[in-house]
Structures are given as C-alpha cells and as structure tokens.
Amino acid sequence: AQTVTQSQPEMSVQEAETVTLSCTYDTSENNYYLFWYKQPPSRQMILVIRQEAYKQQNATENRFSVNFQKAAKSFSLKISDSQLGDTAMYFCAFRVNFNKFYFGSGTKLNVKP
Amino acid sequence: DVKVTQSSRYLVKRTGEKVFLECVQDMDHENMFWYRQDPGLGLRLIYFSYDVKMKEKGDIPEGYSVSREKKERFSLILESASTNQTSMYLCASSSQRREFFGPGTRLTVL
Numbered sequence A: 001a002q003t004v005t006q007s008q009p010e011m012s013v014q015e016a017e018t019v020t021l022s023c024t025y026d027t028s029e030n031n032y033y034l035f036w037y038k039q040p041p042s043r044q045m046i047l048v049i050r051q052e053a054y055k056q057q058n059a060t061e062n063r064f065s066v067n068f069q070k071a072a073k074s075f076s077l078k079i080s081d082s083q084l085g086d087t088a089m090y091f092c093a094f095r096v097n098f099n100k101f102y103f104g105s106g107t108k109l110n111v112k113p
Numbered sequence B: 001d002v003k004v005t006q007s008s009r010y011l012v013k014r015t016g017e018k019v020f021l022e023c024v025q026d027m028d029h030e031n032m033f034w035y036r037q038d039p040g041l042g043l044r045l046i047y048f049s050y051d052v053k054m055k056e057k058g059d060i061p062e063g064y065s066v067s068r069e070k071k072e073r074f075s076l077i078l079e080s081a082s083t084n085q086t087s088m089y090l091c092a093s094s095s096q097r098r099e100f101f102g103p104g105t106r107l108t109v110l
Helices: none
Strands: A003-005 A010-014 A019-021 A024-026 A033-039 A046-052 A064-069 A074-079 A088-095 A101-103 A107-112 B004-006 B010-013 B019-025 B031-038 B042-051 B054-057 B065-070 B073-078 B087-094 B099-101 B105-109
Touching: A003 A088, A003 A101, A010 A019, A019 A107, A024 A074, A033 A064, A033 A074, A046 A064, A046 A074, A074 A088, A088 B042, A101 B042, B004 B087, B010 B019, B019 B031, B019 B087, B019 B105, B031 B073, B042 B065, B042 B073, B054 B065, B073 B087
Parallel strands: A010 A107, B010 B105
Antiparallel strands: A003 A024, A019 A074, A033 A046, A033 A088, A064 A074, A088 A101, A088 A107, B004 B019, B019 B073, B031 B042, B031 B087, B042 B054, B065 B073, B087 B099, B087 B105
16 A cells, blocks of 8 residues: 655744654555645645655755655655745655555644744 | 646535536646545545546545546536535646646535
C-alpha cells in the first residue's frame, strides 16, 4: 500500500526564521516523484517543489529546499527566511506511474510577524 | 499557464438532491482527478480518468460517479447527496510531471 504521513498537524514559526516540515512515505516502487504543495487560506493549491526519486541531489526552489532520504523514505521541506505569505496548509505527496497521487494529511503552517 | 476551473466555489444542496460538479482544463491533459479534502484527512482520491470515457475508482468512490465525455471536462456526480458528503472538492488535471489543481468547490449538504 502507498501511504504518506505528515506527523505535524500544525506548526508556527517567526517571520525570517527557518522551519522544517516532515513527511514520510511508504511504497514498494523504485521510481516515483515527490512533491510539496501549498494551499494558502481560501486559495488554490500550488506546487512548491518537486523531487525525482532517482536523483540523489536535493531539489531547491529559492527559499524552499528538501531533504530527501530515499532509504528512510523521508522527504522533509525546509523553508528559509519565512515570510507571512508562507502561511498555508502544506501537503506532501508522491506519485507513481504518472497517474495517481498520494497525499498526506497536511501541516498547517502559521508564520508569525 | 494551465487553467483548471470548477463550476462553483460554493454550493449548498439538500439531502437527496442530485449534484453535479464540473471541472474543465485547457491544457489537453489526458489525466483528470476528483479529490475530496477534509480537515485532518488530507486529500482523498474519489475517481480519476486517464482518457475520454475512461474512469477508475479511487480510494473513496462510494456515493459518487463521474463522467468524461470530452477530454477537457470531468464531472463528479452525487446521485443522492447526503450530509456526510459535505466537504471541499478539488479537481485536478495532470501532465506526466505534475498536477494542476482547480480552486475547489465547497459543498454543503443540508
């Protein structure tokens, strides 16, 4: 069975500080993609960052980076220099065979001024 | 830019009504999905379609059906709405690399 676990339902961080959101997953597949999606309050879900499982190098997108540990099936998201606009629900997801996505239950991040 | 649109942002229906949620994408994607989002449960896949007139059940298909008569449109149907179907419904379409989400429809069944 394919599962995604986000063990932190809610987190807070001060503006300009760094925060790490955890995600673990379980799959027997070897080739897959991992994603972090952001859903701001009352707004559309958007892609934050994406990682191919066959790549050892961790993906980065400006202030967002991941720590991908394939053997441990761990895929955490680090947000540096947190901004008020980072306040959102964050969903970890992975995808096998270019069709179904599997999502975690989400982490609500609150960036405080 | 990819656009995925949903017919309504907010919808209120009564128990027993037949409900149609429409989703349209403009990028010629083959794969389209319907998810349900509930607090603490994340996104759960209801149905998906990988081609016109093709559909597959997701993790929670009970009480729902879908229709895909044209490539750009994927409809979710609640044959007889019940209060436990009150939720946020998200449509998505995908290329091989990523999914694009619609804005969501918040459905309330009274």
